[in-house]
Amino acid sequence: MSIRLERISKTFGQTPVLKDISLTVPSGQLVALLGPSGSGKTTLLRLIAGLESADAGSGPILFDSEDVAKRHAGQRGVGFVFQHYALFRHMSVAENIAFGLRVRPASSRPGEAAIQKKVGELLRLVQLEGLQARKPTQLSGGQRQRVALARALAVEPKVLLLDEPFGALDAQVRQELRRWLRRLHDEIHVTSVFVTHDQEEALEVADQVVVMNKGRIEQMATPEELFHKPATAFVMGFLGNVNLFHGRVAGSKAILGALSLDITGQPASHEGRAQLFVRPADFEVRRHPGQGAIPVVLRHVHAAGPVVRLELQDEAGSYIQAELPHSDWQALALALGSQAWLRPKDARVFVDDYSI
Amino acid sequence: MPFLTSRSSTSYSAPAPGWLGWSLAAASFAFLGLFLALPLALIATEALAKGGRAYLAAISSPDSVAALRLTLISAGIAVPLNTSFGVAAAWLVTKFEFRGRGLLLSLIDLPFSVSPVISGLIFVLLFGLQGLLGPWMLAHGLRIIYAPAGIILATLFVTFPFVARELIPVMESLGSEEEEAARVLGASGWQVFWRVTLPNIKWGLFYGIILCNARAMGEFGAVSVVSGHIRGQTNTLPLHVEILYNDYSFGAAFACASLLALLALVTLGLKSFIEWRGRGASLEGRP
Numbered sequence: 001m002s003i004r005l006e007r008i009s010k011t012f013g014q015t016p017v018l019k020d021i022s023l024t025v026p027s028g029q030l031v032a033l034l035g036p037s038g039s040g041k042t043t044l045l046r047l048i049a050g051l052e053s054a055d056a057g058s059g060p061i062l063f064d065s066e067d068v069a070k071r072h073a074g075q076r077g078v079g080f081v082f083q084h085y086a087l088f089r090h091m092s093v094a095e096n097i098a099f100g101l102r103v104r105p106a107s108s109r110p111g112e113a114a115i116q117k118k119v120g121e122l123l124r125l126v127q128l129e130g131l132q133a134r135k136p137t138q139l140s141g142g143q144r145q146r147v148a149l150a151r152a153l154a155v156e157p158k159v160l161l162l163d164e165p166f167g168a169l170d171a172q173v174r175q176e177l178r179r180w181l182r183r184l185h186d187e188i189h190v191t192s193v194f195v196t197h198d199q200e201e202a203l204e205v206a207d208q209v210v211v212m213n214k215g216r217i218e219q220m221a222t223p224e225e226l227f228h229k230p231a232t233a234f235v236m237g238f239l240g241n242v243n244l245f246h247g248r249v250a251g252s253k254a255i256l257g258a259l260s261l262d263i264t265g266q267p268a269s270h271e272g273r274a275q276l277f278v279r280p281a282d283f284e285v286r287r288h289p290g291q292g293a294i295p296v297v298l299r300h301v302h303a304a305g306p307v308v309r310l311e312l313q314d315e316a317g318s319y320i321q322a323e324l325p326h327s328d329w330q331a332l333a334l335a336l337g338s339q340a341w342l343r344p345k346d347a348r349v350f351v352d353d354y355s356i
Numbered sequence: 357m358p359f360l361t362s363r364s365s366t367s368y369s370a371p372a373p374g375w376l377g378w379s380l381a382a383a384s385f386a387f388l389g390l391f392l393a394l395p396l397a398l399i400a401t402e403a404l405a406k407g408g409r410a411y412l413a414a415i416s417s418p419d420s421v422a423a424l425r426l427t428l429i430s431a432g433i434a435v436p437l438n439t440s441f442g443v444a445a446a447w448l449v450t451k452f453e454f455r456g457r458g459l460l461l462s463l464i465d466l467p468f469s470v471s472p473v474i475s476g477l478i479f480v481l482l483f484g485l486q487g488l489l490g491p492w493m494l495a496h497g498l499r500i501i502y503a504p505a506g507i508i509l510a511t512l513f514v515t516f517p518f519v520a521r522e523l524i525p526v527m528e529s530l531g532s533e534e535e536e537a538a539r540v541l542g543a544s545g546w547q548v549f550w551r552v553t554l555p556n557i558k559w560g561l562f563y564g565i566i567l568c569n570a571r572a573m574g575e576f577g578a579v580s581v582v583s584g585h586i587r588g589q590t591n592t593l594p595l596h597v598e599i600l601y602n603d604y605s606f607g608a609a610f611a612c613a614s615l616l617a618l619l620a621l622v623t624l625g626l627k628s629f630i631e632w633r634g635r636g637a638s639l640e641g642r643p
Binding site for chain 2: 072073074075079080086087088100103104155
């Protein structure tokens with residue numbers, strides 16, 4: 001089932017949280033809503049679920065071709081996994097999972113045997129067999145998360161919505177669980193939307209990522225496209241681990257202090273202040289000055305990883321991150337505090353919200 | 357409202373108390389002994405001073421039985437009504453943001469901040485013969501003042517805040533995620549309430565009901581103003597004790613007082629039990 005939202009706005013009191021959002025989630029995909037806190041991503045998710053209603057004048061919320069905007073949360077056929085799980089604390093794991101089936105009106109409620117069978121299947125699916133009699137408090141965070149997922153899946157939702165599904169877990173469980181979620185999604189193929197503020201999580205798990213900022217969608221794209229062709233300075237910055245330089249653009253050159261870089265392959269009709277982003281791996285680190293290189297001083301080396309991470313300080317005093325392979329680092333033989341030069345091999349320039 | 361905070365007491369692993377600790381403890385126990393244990397013992401000895409037979413005769417006299425019945429009836433009406441009101445008000449105040457929420461909260465507290473005698477007087481001014489609605493009610497043959505209806509109304513008013521006041525902090529700390537989860541899973545409003553909300557608030561609710569009941573049965577001031585003290589008709593147990601005492605029938609007065617004291621002890625026992633259970637439940641419910 002596809003989800004389509006058209007011209008959705010939401011205001012809490014005087015504060016606009018979502019501004020004229022239109023979004024299409026293709027059927028069967030796993031889509032991430034990515035953004036900083038306050039970007040409106042959770043509100044958008046709750047709107048799809050029916051836990052919030054959009055401002056008057058907003059467009060429809062379509063599940064396939066059916067407008068569900070006027071329907072109650074319980075009648076939309078969605079599964080919702082809350083950030084803090086929201087398990088019913090007085091019920092056992094099995095009772096939690098069976099809840100959605102037991103509250104159905106008598107006419108559509110499955111028999112007790114069918115409910116037990118379904119609960120058993122779901123416990124197997126989320127790998128919690130044998131824990132059906134436990135209370136939520138007797139489970140670890142990761143186990144609670146999976147109970148919440150099983151409970152949401154019990155009603156066979158057409159759409160699965162997850163609010164920061166791994167936000168409250170520690171790093172290792174997070175990694176494990178998000179790969180598991182990806183595999184689970186490949187198995188059951190229910191259209192899923194999850195909210196996260198962790199770009200790594202979004203890029204790793206999702207088919208498509210929607211980057212949100214201040215109540216608007218900045219870009220919706222596949223992780224690969226997002227990484228290589230960020231549409232806005234915000235997306236570029238939010239995807240993390242980039243060096244930002246403020247400069248200006250003149251003609252086909254980006255001017256950055258004493259440095260001028262050619263902007264190649266892009267029409268450069270704009271002039272003005274610009275933001276220039278360089279990923280740490282896109283620097284060439286040299287011992288000697290050269291064309292297009294910035295003088296820096298090496299301040300810190302972090303070599304315990306797949307690549308060597310350097311922290312360097314430019315003449316203005318700001319820090320720049322660079323990354324290079326271990327072999328290059330050894331060949332370079334730089335000492336802490338010594339002078340070096342950085343040459344950006346690749347840079348992305350954004351002129352005042354306008355990408356070139 | 358000390359009962360709001362009494363449950364959140366945590367156990368501190370403080371070092372063994374020095375002389376300050378001992379003297380504070382001694383002062384507390386001396387105070388409690390003087391003002392609680394001693395009067396309670398006095399009630400028991402005075403009530404039984406003329407033997408068990410006299411005690412039974414005193415509490416089974418028609419006037420005493422009538423007073424007891426009226427006490428039970430007014431508590432039996434006030435407690436369920438104020439329980440449903442309290443749950444509804446707590447739900448409204450904690451689950452919704454609306455204009456006038458602060459005003460509603462102050463109104464809920466009003467009976468606590470007004471002297472009970474004044475509350476009784478309000479009803480006299482409203483429903484009494486010279487009151488605002490008096491002539492109209494006389495014309496329609498309705499009696500509230502100096503009648504059981506007035507006693508029930510006064511009890512309702514005075515015991516109004518207990519359940520709501522007890523539930524509001526409980527429901528606030530629970531948040532509404534579980535209820536939202538239930539709604540998304542297709543539960544109706546009633547199902548959400550019975551299956552999710554009520555099990556989570558039940559200990560707080562019991563606690564509120566017990567306090568509400570204790571006050572409903574023990575209320576003196578407000579009821580005294582509207583009652584008219586007609587023996588066998590508009591006397592509640594606390595009023596009956598006063599009448600007997602003023603009649604110099606001390607034995608009978610203390611006998612009836614012992615019933616109220618017994619109620620207090622039962623309330624205290626239930627309250628401790630619920631605190632003990634509720635603490636277990638809240639520890640269990642901690643994420």
